[in-house]
Structure formats: structure tokens, C-alpha cells
Amino acid sequence: MTTSRPIQLRRSPLGRAYVDQLAQHVSTGQPAAAARESATLALAYQDRFLDGPAFLGDAEYRSVVRDLRTVYDLLRSLPQRIFDGSLSALAEAVGMDPLQTALITRSARTGSLVPLGRADLYHDGTGFGLLEFNITSALGGFENADINRAMLTYPPLREFVARHQLRYRDTLGCMVQTMYAECAAAVPPDRPPVVAVVDTVENFAIVGPRLRVFAAKLADYGAEGIACDLSQLTYPQGRPTVGGRTIDIVYRYFLAEDLTDPAAAAQLEPLLTAVEQEKVGLFSRLDAELYGNKGALAILSDDRHRSRFDAEELACVDRLLPWTRYVRPRGTDPGGNEVDLLTYALAHQTELIMKPTLLHGGSGIVVGWEVDPAEWRARLTAAVGGPFVLQHRIRPAAEPFPDGVGGSRDLFLNWGVYLGDHEVIGDDGYAGCFVRGSTDPTVGVVSMGGGAKVGCAFHGG
Template identity: 70%
Template sequence: MTTTSLPQPPRSRLGHTYREQLARYAPGGHPTAAARESAALTLAYQDRFLSGPAFLSEAERSTVVDDLHTAYGLLRSLPERVFGGSITALAAAVGLDPLQSALITRSARTGALLPLGRADLYHDGTGFRLLEFNITSALGGFENADINRAMLAYPPLEEFVRRHGLRYRDTLGCMVRTMYAECASVLPTDRPPVVAVVDTAENFAVVGPRLRVFAAKLADHGVEGIACDLGELRYPGGRPTVSGRAVDIVFRYFLAEDLTDPATAALLEPLLVAAERGRVGLFSRLDAELYGNKGTLAMLSDERHRDLFDAAELACIDRLLPWTRYVRPRTTDPGGAPVGTLSYALAHRQELILKPTLLHGGNGITAGWEVDPAEWERKVASAVDGPFVLQHRVRPAAEPFPDHAGGERELFLNWGLYVGVRDADGDGDGYGYGADEYDYGDGYGGGFVRASPDAAAGVVGMGTGASVGCVFHGGDR
């Protein structure tokens, strides 16, 4: 929908002010021109760039980052709080098969696991609501800061960002900083580390060009990067090499869902042995995805577990999480009353979404409002006692964006906000124009947005035709 005037959105004062500024500028230039000229950005996003950025006030940013770190800590504590300390029991509960569980349990015994994740959130007009928390090294988004830099080539935005003291975080810098902290014991002291960015052969055939860009960009952060598939690794003397080059750290891009194939598990075996013997760092550990699994969000949301959390933790859960439950014969409704899951799902089809716990990228998701009652009943009934969750629908608030004709259009945003390891000494401040590339005091790792004009879209993502935009934050200090 294109209009000439829309009311100020309830969330973004900065966005409203930016559009007012644009109205005073004579037409000229194009805000996405530099992004479209970037080979790396067009490889990742084709020509699907928003004509303006999304804005986060400093207060919003600080609040949601604190909540995400709290949620991460709660997810990491689930083995102790719910399963008597057993990672194997958590793996079984979220639906991993015995092969996946065995590999993940082994990995959990090697090295550290520090916070790194991308939260996918909607803003419902009152606050951010967490749809999924992707906790892994295979997050994408390493080009986020490139979108910011490309958008700053547009003079009206550059002036606005500078005048309001806005800034952005380099997501790749956050990833590298977390990698250094997690793999500190294997880092060389006399040269830059050699990091292999590794996926399975099947995945690499599709994403290899983008991973090569990723590996090349690591040089900007003092890292020698090599992109390859798992089968290209060799282990002379028990240490992985690629084309004869010894590797210090394997930056893992394959996921737990890729480990059901015995052939892939066999290729992984010598890498796990090398990590267990301290010959290489594995970033991140295989068990990371246990905590980012959609099923673990259901455990936080579950009424039966509320007595495991203190008042501050419950306040964070209630503020951040929509109602999310495993698909079991019985459950509790949002008020805590026991109900039959299928009957509740049928009565509230328009407000529920069915998600598999083990897949990513929107795969396998069924939005109740997008299917007829008969199909919804079949889907939910077949999911009972399987690796699926039901989640209450979050309705994103509309945010007006400039359109290409000088007007505005309403878009609905899926926010991808990144968190990494916090700065132990807390000295990160770094206010000012441009990038805070080395300011990670609270662990914020930047972000991007995916936008759709469809308020009823079950999934707002690149796979469903969304456009992508960058995020600037600040402006209220």
C-alpha cells in the first residue's frame, strides 16, 4: 500500500523524524544505489534492499539486549534446572536422534561455549517478542555492517545519522571477538589465526560462494580465512589442514540437523577427536543448537516450569516470549488452565503457528491462519508427541518506510538482532557517528531487518520474498 501520509508509529520516533527530513530534500540519488553495486551484498540479497534503515533507540536496544542475555542464560541452565544436569536428556527432549545426541554430547565436553546468537523478533507496538533464538556459529548476517556503510552513501541518511549521533555494530566483528574468546586456548601467539569456514559438501555446493566471501572478510579482523567443505579437511598428525594449510579454528557452518547422515558423522569424527585433544578449536560447539532449539523456548514458556525461575527471570520470560508449548496431548492455555492440545489448537487456529523444533529458515512451519480448518487439524494431530511446538501468533506493528516514489508504505518487520560475548571490563561506550566496530560492552552484535508488506505473513524471511535493511541505534543520549 502506498500513501502520502501515515500517522507516527508507536515505536520509532527516529524513523518518523527521518521521513520528515526526507520530505525537505529535493529528489536526487537513490538510497540503495551503493548496496546494489556491492557484489557481496547482491550475492547475499539480490536487489531486495529497503529504501531506508530501521532505527532502535538506545533505551530499546539496551532493554532487548539485556533480556536476550537473560534468556540465553536461562536456556543454558535448562540441563541443570529441568534434566538433573543431563545434556543427553535435553537432546532427547528436543527431538535429536541418538547419532546427533552422541555427537553433541561429545562436543559439549570440549572447550567453552560463550554467548553467540541471533534473535528473531517482532515488535508488537509495545515491545519486542522473541519468535526464535538461533544459537550457533552458522548465523549469517556477516554482511550487516556492509549494508549500513552502503546506505550511508546516501547523503540525506548520512547527514541524519551524523546529526543524531547514531551508530551501528559490525556483526562480523562480534562473531570474531566471540570466537577469539571461546577458542583462546588454541590461538597462536606469533601470527594471525588460520580459520576454516566449514559446511557439509551438500550445503557448500549451494552456499559456498557466500562462505568464500565470509572467509575473505575475516582478513578485516586479523584472521586468515579459508572456506571449504567438511570432506576437504585432512588430518596429518591429528591436526586439520586444508590444501596443506594447518587450521587453528574450524568456524562451523553445518548444523545439528545435518548430522543425521552416518557419512557426514564419519567425516566429523576426526574433527571431534582433534578438538577433544586440543589440536583445533571448534566454533561453536555442537551443543550450541540445543539451547537455540525451538523446543527449549517451550520449556521456558511452560507453566509447569515457572517455579524453577525467580521473579526477575519470570518477568523477562513474560516480557519476551509469546506462549509456546510442545505439541503433547495435554497442555496449559495462556492463563495456566489445563486443556486438550488439539481442541485448543482447533479453537484458536487463527492465533497459532506450528513449528518443527529441529529445522531452520522457516522450513516446516504452518501458520494456522494460512490454512483451512481441515488441514490445520491434520497438521496438529500428526505433530502430537513429535518434535513440534505451537506458538501464539505475534502481530507485528506496522512501520512506515519511504517508498521509491517519494511517499510512504507500511511494512512489517522481522528483526534479527545479534548478541555475543560481553566485554568483561565493561568499558565499551563508543558513542558517536558511524560504526562501533570494537565496542561490545553489553554484547550487542548489530542487526538487520527483513520486511514484508503483508501483515498476515506466516514467515517474514528472505525465502518468502522479504526485503532486507540495516539497523542504526542511539539518538537518545
């Protein structure tokens, strides 16, 4: 069973070596200056950049990617291992409503689903712990490599990266490779494909400017990109078009949670029909989010299913996944003992966080150590039997970072590690990384909305 691991401060030898180098050699300039001056990065993150990158040693990055590949494969196997092959049963178990379930199971009958995801992790000083595994095409992070390149304009970092033989992955390039692999039948043989980056009407009103940047960047990877919302798609002869341009591939930026809206579901209907008739490619398939659902992690963590996995798989789950359970009247504690789950959660409030299974970006999360006992009890009681999970707290270890004025400070990181298919993108399936850093060691959710700053990562060495 997974239990809390002790904190070991200053996890990163490379991070400490970089801070020490800066302290020994006075340098002019600001590490994040180029990132702050980039219009593309400013649109995404304003000027909220860390004053240096994070580092993953060679063995460390290979180990976490190997574990993530195992967890991805286990999540994909849940319908067969736990639900007698039924996608509908898995969808119901993770909290999807009948409309979402119907759309997702329908989409699963078309094309292929090539691995692509972003794992959100904390490192507690002894190893990584998995908070969430977002499996979909709408992952963000398409500017990751831009942050790396901007940081490398700072001479001390450029010298450090070269001396330690560090490198980075182009996350957007990996995404596009995955799109081409998943939608191979829709890629024209004689011209660049036209790719529509599509979100719902409501979402596009907010994220449209960033999606236009995303669409424009596709030209660097051999595609013509157009950003639009679902309502802008029309279907002459059954093929989707935007502004008179016929679309070859729809890059999906809307999520399963958006499909509870009947209007969005109705706008999706002709697109799904076109996909079924092989008139357009859809990236990614809607059922991807079945496996990236927080409820799927609770199923994987549940003691009742341990007999379905072999010793190596269980070792990976125990190593990477903290105790995660649906909010139900009964369950097992981290020691495997059956308990009244509400009583357990009340007694261990400061070690637990409650999350809705169907929302993203920190929405709806209740952090046990940040609320009073009365609110914790009320929120737990309301969640019993619903689409919510409890997860054991991971305390992130401190990471040494430059402070931008010649010294250093400790930050606490949320690692966003991207995973693809190693046969498609190479490099063990590692598709890049970005980090969000907070100065608060008790932070419940390290997020931009919570005041965190963003940075890139280099790996190898």
C-alpha cells in the first residue's frame, strides 16, 4: 500500500550545481528576460516565469517515463480487466452522464488512439507521486520548447546545459507527430493537411487568442492551422469546412466535461458523423478522457482490484500512485483495512485532498489542510456517492532555484511531464516537461490561478 514518504529537501543535484555556479560567477542579465519579452509567451503566462529551469537527471527522467508508460497501459486496460470489456461501464463508474457516455463510446468505434498525455506530479524527495494523468489532445504546453529556447539565451544557463550535456524535447512537435500517427488516413499525400484547432463556443471566447497562436505554429510542422469554435464548422457534402476551407483533421481542444451542454453536444453531432464516414480525422478520440479521468486512478488504486495486476504492475502503482479512493461509505485505508471512509477522512483531514472526477485546472478541489473541520465535513458528506475522489497528500520537496538577484530560494514544484508513444516520437516516449513553482511548502494545488510561476525543464546529464 502507498503511504506518505519522508521529505528530503533539495532533491535536485543539477539544480544545486546550477545555483552554485551562479553564485560563483557574477553575470549580468536576467535569466527569464527573453521569455518575458516574447509576445507568444506573454499571451500564455504574462510575465510569471521562474528565474531558471528545473532539471531531471538521466536515470530519474527515464525511470518516471517508464512508470508513466506502465500506468498509461494499465489505465487503457481497465475496461478489459475490470468491466468485462465495457467502455460504458467504465464511463458510468468515473461519473460520466448518459450523454457523455454515448458520445464517448461512439467515438471509440472510429480510428485509433495513440498514447498522449500529461502527468501532473509532485516529488517528495524520494520519488515522484502522480496527482493526475491528463490523457487527451487538449493538454496545453505547446509553448514548452519556446520557454527552453528563451531561457537558453542567458549565457550562464547555456554554458551549464552544454557542460552537463542536457537537452529538452519539443512538446508541440511530439503532439503533431502523435496527431499524424492517429489520423494517418486523413493526411493528404500531396499537400499539407488543413488542421482546425477547435473548442466549444463558450471556451473559445476565452482561449481563442492562444488557440490562434497554436494554429499558426502548426506551419512549422508541415500543417496549415485554423482556430475556430464548433459553431463555425459547416458540412457541405458532409466534410467540415471553416471559412470555405475544407478541413482534413480536427484537433480537439474541448473536453468531455464540456459535453454535458446539450448545445455543444448538438454541434458535435455532424462532426462525429463526418469522422464515422472517414471524411475527417479527429484528434484525439473522445474516449481518451475515460483513461485520464481521476476516477480511473481511484479504480487503479482500489485494493479490490489488486488481483487483476501482476507483481511488476502493482509495484509501479504502489511506487507512483498515492492512495486514491472514491468518496463512498466504505473503503480501504492505506493499510488495506476496510473502514468507514467518511470517519477515516474526518480523522485524517490534514492528509487528504478531495477532487471532482470530471473537472480540470483545480476546479472544485477541496484541500483538507486549508479548510476548517466543519467545511470539510460538509463537503465530504455532500460528495458521498458522487463523482469525487479522495487522494492522500503528497508533500513536495523543496527545489533550489535562482532568485533572480544573485541568491537562491526553495520552491515547490508541480511537474507536468508529457508522455507519447515511444514508437511515434522516440526517446522512450518522453514528450517534454514544464513546471509550476510556488514558494508555499503547504500549497494544496500548485497552479497559475494560485499564484505559481512557470518554467521549463532540461533532462539528461
